[in-house]
Amino acid sequence: MSQPVLHVNHLNKVYGKKNENQFHALKDVSFDIESGEFVGIMGPSGAGKTTLLNVISTLDQSSSGTIEIAGTNITAMKQNQLADFRSEQLGFIFQDFNLLENLTVYENIALPLSLKGVSTRHIKPSVMNVAQKLGIEKIIDKYPITISGGQKQRVAAARALVHEPAMILADEPTGALDSKNAKSLMETLVHLNEKLNTSIMLVTHDPLSASYCQRILFIQDGQLYKEIHRNTTRNSFHQEILDVLAEFATSNELE
Numbered sequence: 467m468s469q470p471v472l473h474v475n476h477l478n479k480v481y482g483k484k485n486e487n488q489f490h491a492l493k494d495v496s497f498d499i500e501s502g503e504f505v506g507i508m509g510p511s512g513a514g515k516t517t518l519l520n521v522i523s524t525l526d527q528s529s530s531g532t533i534e535i536a537g538t539n540i541t542a543m544k545q546n547q548l549a550d551f552r553s554e555q556l557g558f559i560f561q562d563f564n565l566l567e568n569l570t571v572y573e574n575i576a577l578p579l580s581l582k583g584v585s586t587r588h589i590k591p592s593v594m595n596v597a598q599k600l601g602i603e604k605i606i607d608k609y610p611i612t613i614s615g616g617q618k619q620r621v622a623a624a625r626a627l628v629h630e631p632a633m634i635l636a637d638e639p640t641g642a643l644d645s646k647n648a649k650s651l652m653e654t655l656v657h658l659n660e661k662l663n664t665s666i667m668l669v670t671h672d673p674l675s676a677s678y679c680q681r682i683l684f685i686q687d688g689q690l691y692k693e694i695h696r697n698t699t700r701n702s703f704h705q706e707i708l709d710v711l712a713e714f715a716t717s718n719e720l721e
């Protein structure tokens with residue numbers, strides 16, 4: 467079997483210094499994401515989803531345990547190595563697009579390559595290729611202010627993909643979109659996953675967005691609570707997700 471794109475092993479994250487008010491936000495979390503998988507992370511507010519995303523994305527340090535991305539142990543890397551690793555191996559899609567308003571769509575997508583020092587000659591085919599896959603070739607010379615929210619998120623997805631990262635990390639990417647654009651973005655992510663074999667980890671509160679994933683990991687109080695696989699239709703999977711979320715609601719009421 468091929469190696470997983472993400473291997474999380476006995477991961478712990480404690481906020482705060484020793485002898486101060488410490489908070490154990492991740493407790494012995496272990497899981498894998500296989501290459502080409504589309505996995506959702508869900509759980510109640512405060513469960514540790516953002517913490518998990520931050521340590522996997524190398525933006526924050528874990529307290530113990532290991533994280534391997536495409537076979538590299540990032541928990542053993544130094545800060546300057548991490549920045550390079552992040553820009554080469556990871557692609558990010560956030561809720562608020564994070565597009566630079568004074569750059570065109572083309573320039574925004576090209577940014578990860580320009581920052582890496584790739585020559586202009588090589589940048590153009592990569593940008594046009596990914597723009598075409600995401601259906602945004604026609605708006606390539608526009609500025610972000612003149613395009614819709616759905617188009618902005620597609621541009622953000624193109625920028626996340628242009629350097630062919632090992633994995634895409636998406637944090638509530640549909641959070642700022644209306645239902646039509648949210649559906650369209652999720653269909654795009656499914657397309658990237660199925661046709662280009664892009665590995666995706668999606669953190670979301672939205673059960674409908676999550677229903678596009680192949681597998682959902684639920685976390686509660688910093689621990690893995692349950693995982694479910696999509697074996698049936700998306701509608702049935704949506705219902706299964708709602709059922710697990712209802713379990714959380716019930717346990718909160720009992721507390």
Ligand SMILES: Nc1ncnc2c1ncn2[C@@H]1O[C@H](COP(=O)(O)OP(=O)(O)OP(=O)(O)O)[C@@H](O)[C@H]1O
Nearest residue numbers: 481482489491509510511512513514515516517518
């Ligand atoms: N810098 C910090 N210092 C101390 N505690 C923190 C810090 N950041 C997060 N926490 C705590 O860690 C826990 C997990 O927070 P986290 O943001 O990961 O949850 P979440 O599942 O992403 O929540 P939400 O769905 O509301 O975004 C929370 O109890 C939070 O208060």
